[in-house]
Each structure stands twice: as structure tokens, then as C-alpha cells.
Amino acid sequence: MKRLLFLLILLFVPPPGAFAATTYSLADFLVRLKGRAVTVDGFTCDFRQERRLKLFRRPVVFTGTLSVARPRKLAWTTVSPLPSRLIIDNDHGLRCVDGRGTRFDLAADPVTAAVTEQMWSFVNGSFATVPPGWKLALTGPETVTVTPDDNGFFAKISVGFDPVELRPLRVELDRNNGDVTIITFHDYRAVIPGAFSGCGGGR
Amino acid sequence: MRGGAVKRFLPWFFPVLVAIIALSFWPRLDLNEEVSDLLPDGPGRGELVLLKESGMLDRLLVTVGSENASSLAAGIDLCGRVLEKSGMFRQVFFRVDNRVATRMPQAVAINLPWLMNRDDYRRLDALMSPERLDKQMGRLFLFLNSPRGFGAGDIVAADPLGLTAGILSRTTGLAGSLRFSITDGHIVSLDRTHGLVIAESRTSLTDSAQAAGIAKILAGLKARLKNIGATIKITGPLPHTLANRATIRRDLVLLLPLASLVLILFLTAAFRSPAGIALFLIPALAAPPAVVLAAGVYGRLSSIALGFGIVLLGIGVDFAVHLYFARKSGQSISELALPLSAAAATTIGCFVILLFSRIPVHRQMGALAIAGLSYALVLAVFLVPTLLPRGRRWPDNNLSPPVRKRGRAGSCFVLAVWVVFVVAAILAWPGLRFAGDMRQMDASGPEVAAAENSFARIWGSKGNEEVIIGANGVDLSAALDANDRVAAALAGETGRVRSLAPILPGPACRRERIARWRDFWSGPGRGFGEKLQRAGMANGFSARAFAPFLARTREPGQFSPAALLDALPPAMRDFFIRKDAAGRPMLLTTFIARDRGDIPARLALLGAGVRMFYPAKWRRGMAVEFRKETATLAARALILVALVALVFLRRPRQAFAAMAPVLAALAAMVLFVRLGSTAMNLMHILMGIMVCGLSIDYGIFAVAGDRESSSRAVSVCAVSTLVGFGVFAFAAHPALRSLGLTTLVGIAAAWPTALLVTPLLGGRC
Numbered sequence: 012m013k014r015l016l017f018l019l020i021l022l023f024v025p026p027p028g029a030f031a032a033t034t035y036s037l038a039d040f041l042v043r044l045k046g047r048a049v050t051v052d053g054f055t056c057d058f059r060q061e062r063r064l065k066l067f068r069r070p071v072v073f074t075g076t077l078s079v080a081r082p083r084k085l086a087w088t089t090v091s092p093l094p095s096r097l098i099i100d101n102d103h104g105l106r107c108v109d110g111r112g113t114r115f116d117l118a119a120d121p122v123t124a125a126v127t128e129q130m131w132s133f134v135n136g137s138f139a140t141v142p143p144g145w146k147l148a149l150t151g152p153e154t155v156t157v158t159p160d161d162n163g164f165f166a167k168i169s170v171g172f173d174p175v176e177l178r179p180l181r182v183e184l185d186r187n188n189g190d191v192t193i194i195t196f197h198d199y200r201a202v203i204p205g206a207f208s209g210c211g212g213g214r
Numbered sequence: 215m216r217g218g219a220v221k222r223f224l225p226w227f228f229p230v231l232v233a234i235i236a237l238s239f240w241p242r243l244d245l246n247e248e249v250s251d252l253l254p255d256g257p258g259r260g261e262l263v264l265l266k267e268s269g270m271l272d273r274l275l276v277t278v279g280s281e282n283a284s285s286l287a288a289g290i291d292l293c294g295r296v297l298e299k300s301g302m303f304r305q306v307f308f309r310v311d312n313r314v315a316t317r318m319p320q321a322v323a324i325n326l327p328w329l330m331n332r333d334d335y336r337r338l339d340a341l342m343s344p345e346r347l348d349k350q351m352g353r354l355f356l357f358l359n360s361p362r363g364f365g366a367g368d369i370v371a372a373d374p375l376g377l378t379a380g381i382l383s384r385t386t387g388l389a390g391s392l393r394f395s396i397t398d399g400h401i402v403s404l405d406r407t408h409g410l411v412i413a414e415s416r417t418s419l420t421d422s423a424q425a426a427g428i429a430k431i432l433a434g435l436k437a438r439l440k441n442i443g444a445t446i447k448i449t450g451p452l453p454h455t456l457a458n459r460a461t462i463r464r465d466l467v468l469l470l471p472l473a474s475l476v477l478i479l480f481l482t483a484a485f486r487s488p489a490g491i492a493l494f495l496i497p498a499l500a501a502p503p504a505v506v507l508a509a510g511v512y513g514r515l516s517s518i519a520l521g522f523g524i525v526l527l528g529i530g531v532d533f534a535v536h537l538y539f540a541r542k543s544g545q546s547i548s549e550l551a552l553p554l555s556a557a558a559a560t561t562i563g564c565f566v567i568l569l570f571s572r573i574p575v576h577r578q579m580g581a582l583a584i585a586g587l588s589y590a591l592v593l594a595v596f597l598v599p600t601l602l603p604r605g606r607r608w609p610d611n612n613l614s615p616p617v618r619k620r621g622r623a624g625s626c627f628v629l630a631v632w633v634v635f636v637v638a639a640i641l642a643w644p645g646l647r648f649a650g651d652m653r654q655m656d657a658s659g660p661e662v663a664a665a666e667n668s669f670a671r672i673w674g675s676k677g678n679e680e681v682i683i684g685a686n687g688v689d690l691s692a693a694l695d696a697n698d699r700v701a702a703a704l705a706g707e708t709g710r711v712r713s714l715a716p717i718l719p720g721p722a723c724r725r726e727r728i729a730r731w732r733d734f735w736s737g738p739g740r741g742f743g744e745k746l747q748r749a750g751m752a753n754g755f756s757a758r759a760f761a762p763f764l765a766r767t768r769e770p771g772q773f774s775p776a777a778l779l780d781a782l783p784p785a786m787r788d789f790f791i792r793k794d795a796a797g798r799p800m801l802l803t804t805f806i807a808r809d810r811g812d813i814p815a816r817l818a819l820l821g822a823g824v825r826m827f828y829p830a831k832w833r834r835g836m837a838v839e840f841r842k843e844t845a846t847l848a849a850r851a852l853i854l855v856a857l858v859a860l861v862f863l864r865r866p867r868q869a870f871a872a873m874a875p876v877l878a879a880l881a882a883m884v885l886f887v888r889l890g891s892t893a894m895n896l897m898h899i900l901m902g903i904m905v906c907g908l909s910i911d912y913g914i915f916a917v918a919g920d921r922e923s924s925s926r927a928v929s930v931c932a933v934s935t936l937v938g939f940g941v942f943a944f945a946a947h948p949a950l951r952s953l954g955l956t957t958l959v960g961i962a963a964a965w966p967t968a969l970l971v972t973p974l975l976g977g978r979c
Binding site: 056060062064065066067068069071087089093095096097101102108117118121122123124186190192 | 237316318353355356358359360361362364365370371393394395396404751754755756757758759767
């Protein structure tokens, strides 16, 4: 799970900026990511998530939108094949399934609290939560790969970025048991109206 | 001339030598500051021991504050590292491993057969219908495709029915009532302007020496934090200990020199020679050997007993003063033998009563006072003659009112006032309140209270008192079984209980649960695997998706407590799993008391392996114990002084007359506490006994001594006691203030009674 959390940190690197470089070190790259993060107030993008899990009969594809706003708002909305929504606003959350919402308190839901905490870390440009001992490498000009140091949940996490805007384009999570999850992001734009306003808004 | 002086003061050589030898043993004294020594023997002390074993008294709560997020994070880390490096703490908790959040659900999922209770089976029953199963699978599918479910594959495979959530809901209170979030691995407040560092001291934070050492470290830390833009506020027992220490020190620094100065001025005026001051060396010479003797008897001596015991020894000067005035007025030792013996017997007798007190500090003080006063009496007999004037007339003093006959009306008025005073006290007695709450002796001021209020505001603590329950066993298995019995007794209190029982059952409970698991899957659950597979496949799951769960329904395998324990943050593990004073394992449970219901009675039925510290109940119990102890000690003291007075004075009327100052002193103390709307505390009891011992002396000398010299001696003794002890009435520390006020009030009533009432009652007018 922690690997996942770190993935989420890397995942939502903020957009704009006329930046392009071809050769740089990992440290430089992380500094650039952090530099970008602090300049971004929020964004909305579409995503396509494909999960190839042993638990599933066949690969499952979900599509939807992701909205993030500083300091601590996030909405993960799936549109197809099943509509659902997860909204986090500071320390409170709302889960929407079938149009019905369930409010919850992050203090009482440590798993969601941990996931969102890492997302906020990202939004704030902080990478302090990378566990010591994990290998972080620049495996392509704009691809960061994380390899955990133990035989834990994930075997490898790779995040590919847009070379110019430093937006995440593709994230791949590989598990030790062969499970793979690939999420691609596209159509970055300003936060859409009503993105965080309950079960029915911001679609 | 020189030879004569040497010969005259030769008797001082031996006592001085003994005192020096005794003082050389002082560095080796084994002193302690156990609060439990201030409590009566019995269950109440045991409960306080549990509080100590629980670590609550050793916990330091440091709130780091900063508006800047990076300063806050740096401040928390700096604070944690400094406390860790100091070596004074058993454990410092300032970072949280994020993996904890997911480890626990996983550990619970793989241990379901041993963790499910009857409520979980009811939920399981409800999920057996195809419709409910279909809905659950649909929900699970969606969950796995949401960010929350990215890492939950293994949990879902082990528990497709979501039973883990039910078990975890019973552990939501494990972190206590504080509201916080985890940011960058730190515990931070919801507004993210404060962070929390929790440290457990190696030794008790109620120990003032240890507290002073930690205070130095914190002062250094404060300065370093200031450089990075962060602040700290400390809560827990430490600020109280430091505040009390500082208050006592301030009081002693200010009041002791003041008392000494006033006393010296008074003695100079009273005796008009160095002899008077030399008289006060007698109890000072008696104190060191008495302390060493008491320490020899008890092994370990309470610092409180030592401090107050030495103060009590100050009254040993009264023997010397009476002897001095009697001899100076021409009385022989044989003439003085009766009143002096009676006075010594009553004063020392009062402290003999303390030996039978149920409060250890009382017993230690009693032993110290008996040894010291006995020795002071012997020293007075041998040393006072060396201070008497030789061949020249010593100046008289006019400390006592001139003895003159009063008219009948005047006598009646004096007697009436005394009777009204005593009767008023008798009537006031039932309305007296007794303080079972040791916090009444706490001198921590507004700063400490402000820090505690701030802590409650930042961390959302409602200030509820938690009841602490310790479940012991000869080994961990037995302790876990006892812990399960506690959990069963607290059934229905969910949400207010913090216990590991829901996730760490003992062997007996596990046997019962595994039998229920097997019964279920071989009974109502038979054939469930196919239904689950069907519902799962209809919702997109593979045929073998839930194989781990289904395998466990056939064969549960082995319980894995290590996985559960590993899923807990170390600080939480150490909070709940402890060792008692005998080194036996102990499981801790806490719950928020509502101060009603039959929980104490239910827990009491669980037997010797379960102990409880219920603050409100404990305070009530202590108040009852103190009332009982006060009544017992006062009654014994009164009976003893009455008997001794009767034996020595022979005639009941004279004995009663000698008792008059005692009754007046007790009456004054009762009325003072009652009218002052305060509660009777430990100091009142102690000083009350001392005042009884002194007052009876005044009465005996007023009845049996030479009228003129006795009046002077009584007055000198009374004024010196009022000055020496009464100055503490101005102390800031409640314990010292109680000591001073009790003495002031008691002696102020006993002194005029001895001079005015006793002669009337004894028929000497």
C-alpha cells in the first residue's frame, strides 16, 4: 500500500510551464517536480484505469475524471462502467455509489486517510514520505521508477511524465503476484465547476 | 576559668559527636517520593500502584507548534530525536509508519476465525442470501477499482464478505479520544499547526530529581526549536512535579530565613542571652540520629516523612524550654519530674499513635518523632543545666500575662467562650469534607492549567477521566484470558473502551471461537463456497478469487498473533501490553467513566487477576478512608492524652483541665476547616496530632507546674511554635500552607486556653 501511496504522490504532478529538458539527474527531476507543484492550485483531467488482477476474470477498465485543488480537496470520479465518486475535503470524505453518498471522517478511516495524506503531500510538492531504502530511479528521460526494498505489496511502480508540462501520463503498478494496474491521464484542464460539490456535481 | 567552661559544656560533646556520626550516614539514606506512601493501606493503594504500572504517571506529552508546515515537521523530528538521545526515556513516539494503516486490516482478515464474535456471525448469517451476496460482490468490485482499493487485493481475497470492518470497528478507540491526522509520518492536529510527541520516562515523572533533569533537556530543546520557528508545550505529570518543586523551593527560600529571623529576634527578646538560642540546638542535635534510626527500621524512608518529620522534631525544644524556666525559677529536677514526664508521655504518645496509622508516611514520621523526641528529652535533662545562669542574676522577661485573680464574672465568661467554642466544633464536625483527591495538594498554577486547556483544545480531548483496568496473569496467555473477561464485563460500552481484546483474544476465547467457526461452516455455512463463487463471477471476479477465504472455512490453519501485534504502532503496543511490579504480563484496558452503572461491581467479580483504577470512585473511597483515619487517630490521641493526664495528675478534674487546650486546639482546627470551606487533608491530620501533643503539654504544665514559670514556658513554647510553624501559613504550596495554618490555628487556641481556662478548670484560681 505504501508503494501505492508513493505512486499517488508522483501521479498528480501539476501541469503548466514551458519546460523541456533531455538530460538531468533524478534529484534535478524531483526538484523540478516540486517546483512545479507549488505553482499549481488545482486541475481536472480524465483517466483510464486498467486493472489486470488475479481476482478478476478479465482485465477491468474504468474511465473517469480526477480533480485536485489546493490545499486539500480531491475528487476521484468513475464514469464507466460504474459511476462512483470519492471526494475528500480536508478531514472529511464522501463516498458516492449509485447516486447515494456516505459521509465519513478521515480520522475513523485510516486507509483512506493514508491515501489522501500522500496525495496532499504531492500537491504540496513534498516527497518526504518515500520510505528509506526504496530505490528511486530515472528509468527514462521522463519516467521515474520506484523499487521497494522488501518483498512487499508492489514489485515496481513506474510513472511516465509529459516531457514538456511534467504532467503524469502513464502509471504502472506491478505486483509480485503478477497483478498489473495501468492508469493513463489525459485532457488536463482547469478544475471543472462543481468538481467537489457532492455526489451529482462536476461530471 | 577556661577549665570551668570546658567542664560546663563537656556534656555537649557526646551529643554533638553522635549527631556528626549520624549526619555522615545521611548520604546513604534510601529516600523515595512514592505518592502511594501518602495513602492508607488497603485497596486504594493497590489501585494507585496500577496507575503507576500503567505508565500514565511516566508519560510526557509534548505539543510542538508552528504555523509553518516544514518548521512543524522539523520541530517534531528535533523534539523526538533530542528526547530519544537523552537516554531518560524508555520510548519516544514521534513518527508513524504509514503501513500501519493497511497492516491491521490484513492481519485481521487472515485471523478471522479467532476474532469473530457472536455479532459477526449474525452479520455473516445476513450475508448468506444470494441477493445480499450479489450486492456485496458488486460493492467489492467497485471498491477494488477505486483508489482506496488499490492495495486491498489480499484483504479482499481473505475476507470477501467484509467481516474485517466489523472487527476493526471495535478497535476504533485504540488511539484514544484525541483527534489528529497523520502528516508526513507525524501525528498532527486537524488544523496542522501542532504536532504531538509522546515519551515514556524510565523513572516516574513524579520524582522531582528526575523531573528536574528532564526539565533541563526541555529547556535546551525549547531554545533550539525557537531557532527553527517552533514552540513546545508540555503536559502530563511533569509540569505538576516541576511546579510543586519550584513552589516548595520558593516557599522555603523565602519563609525559612524569615521564620529563623523572627525566631531569633523573639528568643533574644525572651531570654536576653545566648542560652535561649542554644536551647534550640537540642532538637537539632536529636534530629540526625533519629532520622538514621527511623531509616534503619523502615529501610526506605519517604522524603515527605523525612521533611515533615524533621519539622516535627522542632517541638522537642519545648522540653528544654519548660526545664529551663523551671530550673531558673529554682525548681529541682524532682519537682519537675511529674509534669515533664507527663508532657513527654503525652507528646511521644501522640506519635506512638501514628505508628498504628494505616498511612505509611504517618508510621515513618511517628517513628522519627518518637526517636527524636525521646532523645531530645534526654538531651534536655543533661544539657539544659549547662545553660543556666551561674552566679549572676538573669534578666526576667514578661512574655506571659501577669497572673492575677479574675472576678467570678470574668471566669464565667472565659469558661463560656471555651465551652461555646468546643460545642460549635462538635456541631461542625459532621459537615467537614475530607479530601480524597491528592490534587488538592497540587501547587501547579495557571500556566500548567493553561497548557492543559490548550492541549484539550488542540487535540480535542474532552477531559474525560479514563478508568484503567489491569488484567494480570502468570504468563501472557493467562493475562490475555483475564483481559477477555474484562472485555466481556464491559460489553455494551463499545466506543468508550480501549482494549486489545477484539484483536488479541486469549487461548480460552480462541478455543471457543474456533469451535464456533467449525460449527458454522459445517452447519449453516455448508455449500457457501459455491454461492460465493457464483456471485463473484457474476460481478467480474475469477473463479478462484476467494480461494484463501474458502480454504479457511474448511481448515482455519494457525492463529497469527505476531501479524496482529506487528500491525500496531510500537507505542500503542507498549501502552496496552505492560508488566506489573512483579514482572508479570499485564494487559491494559481503559474506558471513559460515566460515574454510574454497575461496571465496578461487574469488574470486582472477575477476581484477583483484574485490578481497576476508577478515579472518581477512588477519590470517594480515599475521602472515606481519610475521614475514618482522622476520626480514629483523633479519638486515640484524645483517649491517650486523657489517660496519661489522669495517670500523672491522679485527679480527674485536673486531668480534664489539662485536656482543655487540646480540646480548644482540635475545636479551632475543625472550625477553621469548616468555615474556610476547605476539605480536611493529610497535612491537617498530621499537624493536628502534633498540635494535640503540644497542647496537652501546655495543659499539664499549667496544672502541675509552678504557676509563674510554667506560664512563661508555655508562652515561650507557644510563640516559638507559632513563629516557627505558623510562618508556613503564608506558603504558596497547599501542603505547607495547611501545615502552617493548622499549627497557627491550633496553637493560637491552645495557648490562651492553657493560661486562662486550664487554671479555672483545675481549681487553681
